[in-house]
Each structure stands twice: as C-alpha cells, then as structure tokens.
Amino acid sequence: EIVLTQSPATLSLSPGERATLSCRASQSVSSYLAWYQQKPGQAPRLLIYDASNRATGIPARFSGSGSGTDFTLTISSLEPEDFAVYYCQQRSNWPPTFGPGTKVDIK
Amino acid sequence: EVQLVESGGGLVQPGGSLRLSCAASGFTFSSYWMSWVRQAPGKGLEWVANIKQDGSEKYYVDSVKGRFTISRDNAKNSLYLQMNSLRAEDTAVYYCARDTVEGVADDWGQGTLVTVSS
Numbered sequence: 437e438i439v440l441t442q443s444p445a446t447l448s449l450s451p452g453e454r455a456t457l458s459c460r461a462s463q464s465v466s467s468y469l470a471w472y473q474q475k476p477g478q479a480p481r482l483l484i485y486d487a488s489n490r491a492t493g494i495p496a497r498f499s500g501s502g503s504g505t506d507f508t509l510t511i512s513s514l515e516p517e518d519f520a521v522y523y524c525q526q527r528s529n530w531p532p533t534f535g536p537g538t539k540v541d542i543k
Numbered sequence: 544e545v546q547l548v549e550s551g552g553g554l555v556q557p558g559g560s561l562r563l564s565c566a567a568s569g570f571t572f573s574s575y576w577m578s579w580v581r582q583a584p585g586k587g588l589e590w591v592a593n594i595k596q597d598g599s600e601k602y603y604v605d606s607v608k609g610r611f612t613i614s615r616d617n618a619k620n621s622l623y624l625q626m627n628s629l630r631a632e633d634t635a636v637y638y639c640a641r642d643t644v645e646g647v648a649d650d651w652g653q654g655t656l657v658t659v660s661s
Contacts, residue, residue, distance in 0.1 A: 472588075472649050479638055479651035480580075480588065491649055523588055527646025531604045532590040 438462055438526050446509035448543040455511040457538045464504045468528040471500055471509045473519045474537075483522075483526035484509065514540070545569040545650040547639045552655030559629050559659070565622040565639030565652060568638065573597075573617040576642035579624045581635035582654075589635075592624065607633075629659045 439462040449455055459469065468485040472480040482491040484500035487507060497512040511518055519542050524535040551563040562577070578593040592603045592613040601613050612625040622639055636656050639650035 468646070474646075479653055480648070481651070482643075482647065482649045485643065485647045485649075491643075525588070525590075527644075530602050531645045534588040534589050534590070 437531065437532050438465060438529050438533050440524055440526060440533055441492075442522075442524060442535040442538045444538060445536070446539045448541055449514055451514050451516055454527060455509075455514055455518070455540055457509040457511075457522055457540075459507040459509070461505045461507075461526055461528075463516050465526040465528035467503050468526055469500075469502065469507050470525045471498075471526065472525060473518075473520045474522045474523065480508075480523065511540075533541045545641065547641065547650060547652035549637065549639050549652045549655040552634070552637065552657045554658045554660065555629055556661050557630060557659055560625070561629065561657060563624040563626065563637055563639075563655060563657070567620045567622065567639075567641070572615075572620040572649075576636045576645045577615060577622045578640045578642055578648055579613060579622075580638045580640055580648060580651075581657075582638070583632075583635045586635075588647075590658075591637070593645070594622070624658070629657075631659050633657060634659045 443458045461482045471484040474480045499510050521537045521539045523537045546568045549565045579591040594601045594613045610628045613621045636654040637655045639652040641650040643649035
C-alpha cells in the first residue's frame with residue numbers, strides 16, 4: 437500500500453496570503469495524485485486530479501504540481517472560504533490511499 | 544445537478560450487518576465507476592471499495608475483504624454496500640462517490656453514519 441505524508445500538519449495564514457501544501461508518496465505514483473478540500477460536517481470536494489488538472493468549477497487560485505513522489509497544492513491568495521482541511525490521494529495502486537491531511541486555519 | 548443520497552446507516556452491534564444504499568441522479572449512472580469511502584470520527588479518509596460500470600469488476604481494501612460486498616443496480620440508479628461481521632473499527636461516516644475516472648471521486652454524497660457498538 438502506498439503511504440502518503442502531508443506537510444505541514446497545520447498551516448496558519450491570513451486571508452490574501454499564499455498557501456503551499458506538500459504531499460509525498462512512499463513510491464512513485466506517476467501523476468496519479470488528487471487533492472480534496474473538506475470543511476467540518478461536509479463531504480470532501482475534489483479540487484485537483486492527476487497532479488495538475490483542476491476539477492470542474494474550481495477557481496483558478498487553486499493549482500497543483502509535481503510528479504513521481506513529490507507534489508504541491510498552491511492556493512495563490514486565500515479567500516475566507518478556503519480555510520479547511522486538504523487531503524492528497526493517489527490512484528496509482530490499489531487501494532487508493534489518502535494522506536493524513538493539512539489543516540489551513542486562520543492566523 | 545449530480546445528487547448522491549446515502550441511506551441505511553445506524554447503530555449495530557459487533558458482528559451484526561447493515562446494508563447501505565446510495566440513490567444517484569443527475570447523471571448517467573451506468574457510465575461511471577462508483578465507490579464507497581469512509582471516515583472514522585475525527586479521522587482521515589479511507590477508500591473502501593469500488594465497482595465498474597457494469598459491475599464486472601469490484602475491488603476492496605484489505606480490511607473489509609470477505610466482510611463487505613459492493614453492488615449496483617443500473618436500472619435503479621443505485622449503489623449498495625452490504626456490510627457483514629461488523630467491528631468497532633468500522634464505525635465511520637460512509638460516503639458514496641462517483642468516480643470521474645477510476646480512483647478519482649468528483650462527486651460525493653453527504654454520508655451516512657455507521658456506529659458499531661454494544
């Protein structure tokens with residue numbers, strides 16, 4: 437099973453700041469990496485799939501990059517609604533696995 | 544608009560069974576892989592099982608193999624998860640999800656809570 441690690445565990449930022457979240461895989465997942473956003477009491481929401489493709493309706497301030505074992509989700513300028521937990525997830529090998537999450541909270 | 548509505552969760556004793564259902568609408572259900580993903584209280588996400596468009600392929604995470612069965616009825620636009628021999632560690636919110644491609648969940652239901660406790 438591929439293990440994903442995310443850093444940092446918590447990111448404290450102010451609205452308008454840039455957020456950079458990292459995800460590292462225990463082995464190469466090629467570009468088969470997705471990012472999800474989850475707010476309290478809500479289902480996850482797909483943001484990015486296959487490393488850099490924005491899902492339908494996702495604002496351009498969200499971007500993804502990376503391949504192999506190292507990936508980054510960047511939020512160019514945080515909006516109030518962006519404060520949430522972000523999970524990375526690989527689909528290279530069964531079972532699809534998720535990272536433990538990065539919480540982006542308000543500084 | 545894509546809608547996924549789960550039902551069937553509840554409180555069950557260890558060793559018991561539950562059947563979860565997911566009613567899908569707003570898209571051509573028979574054209575998509577479908578999945579169940581769960582989240583234990585206060586914890587992260589775990590992909591439980593998925594099923595191919597025609598039901599010919601099914602995959603399970605090791606922790607539920609032999610106990611859970613995923614199925615679908617394309618005529619009823621419905622996805623199911625039969626859960627047997629339930630354990631305390633199966634306690635979670637269970638989400639039904641549509642896969643935009645296999646292994647990428649682009650639409651999710653609101654989830655149904657399964658609690659396994661005596």
